[in-house]
Amino acid sequence: MAENSYNFTEREAHWRRFWREQEIYKFNPESQKPFYSVDTPPPYVSADHLHVGHIMSYSQAEFIVRYKRMAGFEVFYPMGFDDNGLPTERFVEKKYRLNKNKISRAEFIKKCLEETKIGSQTYRNLWELLGISVDWSKTYSTIDRHSQKISQWSFLDLYQKGKMVRKDEPTFWCVACQTAVAQADLEDKEEQSFLNYINFTAEQDGRPLLIATTRPELLPACAALFVNPNDERYADLAGKTARVPLFDYSVPILTDEAVDINFGTGLMMVCTWGDNEDVVKTKAHNLPIRSTINPDGRLNGLAGEFTGLKLTEARKQIIEKLKEKNYLVKQEEISHILNVHERCGTPVELVKTKQWFIKVLDARAELLAQAEKMNWHPLFMKQRYLDWVRTLKWDWCISRQRYYGVPFPVWYCRNCGEAILPEVEDLPVDPTLTSPKIKKCPACGGKDFVPESDVMDTWMTSSCTPLIISRLFEDKKIQARLYPSSLRPQAFEIIRTWLFYTVVKSFYHHGLAPFFDIMISGHGHDEKGQKISKRLGNFVDPEKIVAQYGADALRYWATGANLGENLRYNEQEIKKGKRTTTKLYNAAQFCFSHFQNRDYAKLETKNLLPEDKWILARLNETIKKATADFDAYQYARAKNEIDEFFWSAFCDNYLEFVKYRLYREKPDETAKQVLYQVFWAISRIYAPILPFIAEEIYHLYFHQFEKAKSIHLCSWPKVIASLPQAPKEEKEFEQVIAVILAIRKFKSEQKISLAKEIPEFAADLPVSEKYFDFIKAVAKVEKIAVK
């Protein structure tokens, strides 16, 4: 009957409009129900190619949200967009081929704002297409005034608590983005390189001193040579001096236990700075600083004839010169891993600059302890957080020498350098556009102030999201009910950034863990299990899938992802989802045609037949399991339970069991009551996963007896408590089903249609005679014989 079939394209569009117009997902802050707040990940609006991976990770929180809404919580599900900071800047630079130095700050920011507007609309369209039940009246963006105000308040609060400090120290520096970056912004990259063996000269006796280095371009920045005090080869060198080749200056030779005797020649060159070891040794031995790298990645005046060269070019030319002058003894090919900036892939350097830091190293123990205050789903992801906190080496650098971000609310006294801060009620401020209210520096009385022109790390803002969303409401009582958030859903790769930084903030500001539950998702992969990437072009356009199979079908696939695990794109699963919506629709047609718009909501348990008790018992079981699964964030497992019940128990068996009672001249009213109970529960239990078809079914029939204007505002199915317990009868009925299966098998083997009545069947299972009529009616047999 094609004219009755479910036109998902038209109906899904209809319900999308309905949900929007009726504000079905609007949060009611006046509600007395317990709140359930979701600290939704604000996506980077710079993502210009949304794919099924995004669908997967965002629908995971959505399944839970819809469940919680039905389970009696007042759900607060806002949406944010992360549109400040480097990701957006890099995106705009690439898209328009801009260079931040060749465009005015104002113009650049304008472009960024334009792009973020486009980006957020793209996201919203996709989320609505999928039926993500966000309250779109409550949104924020990380560059808006509200977020800026909270980020700046966070700065002031941490400053007053002594956790925010300005340090003039070697810091990770990206020469491509020309900004300081944090430890968490680094990524590993394997590189083929050379270990160069280079001769220094001992100044006391003129003998050659062979060192090994991968960074010959740092020769002009050499601070000292080091040997292990236990290294007999160099026992006489300690305290003497060496001459640096090419650059011809004197450096001390010192000892340090940390020098690996077996690496290279055992004689180590320490520069300012090639890596963390250099920083450690420079500090420990109080070495003079010879910094040679400019912020733009070119060598400074210390490099003599190599001044102005970029690092890679300098390396090449210095190697040539060393060869020429016979300082280069040999080169060994090596493969090593270096730290690159994750946004651009450029190797980071260590450059001494003045930056703002949030102290995290001295709170390591407390930050580890915070992990125990939250429920991790899955639990093993907690380990990643702990590992990260344990291995932290640097405080969190939050200054970025960029344009598009939240400004620092600070000026400096030109005379003494004192930091001048605004009052909280004046936030947000842009110090480059306004002056401080106080006219005199409290430290020295100076009257001339310099604004801080750096902007904050994007995580400085997004680490405040639990506060940002709770403060979308003015009322302090509501804020208190929304913070900490109930749930933080997020992907695993930002545990060390978003998750960690949010914990830091919440701990310093309020001494609290920022959320109660954490749900960590994996990634969507392609059919072969490969990461989806722009470069490989292996991504599937969600809009095409929705056009072909419907949003419910795509969601069905996404429900298959176990928390913390990656999910392969699988078109078969999407087809299965599509078939499930069709099956639900057809089952609805069957039930509703027998209901004829009459109310069967009341269940009279005294009239129940064994098959009724059986299906109701199975339903109770399914509700129990699905509820427990959703409560444990195990929506994939819930889906399996629900599918099994609907497809097998309900459709394949129960519907067949009751047909003979429905097609009688006087149809059985009890059967209809049971059908009502079971199918109404099925409709609701599928609603978090398949919200469109669930809504369709609701409005086809149930709506006329239920008050709620949407199935998504109805209550989650409850176990039917009034069901009489009859374990013996249930067991007997399992035997009855076994006999029916045997008859089906017999017919199948005999190539007989299941609809065809056979004269006799000999059951070799013990079944009470009282079930014979039932078996005969359901399995179409004239006579049952018992062996």
Place this chain on the structure above:
RNA sequence: GGGCAACUAGCUCAGUUGGUUAGAGCGUCUCGUUUACACCGAGAAGGUCGGGGGUUCGACUCCCUCGUUGCCCACCA
């Protein structure tokens, strides 16, 4: 180098405190239009649960070990 996960049918995956004959979907094969649905139904074939040890009356499940894959972290001047 340290850590975390995974390895079950041709494919994608379930299998929750150890307990009859290890399951599903898809795919394959056979059959069936049956007054919700052929986007369906019935049935069949298909697995030494990565290898090897051990604990136990009993191990896919617990322990040890090895292997493969993926991820996270640290790295050597």
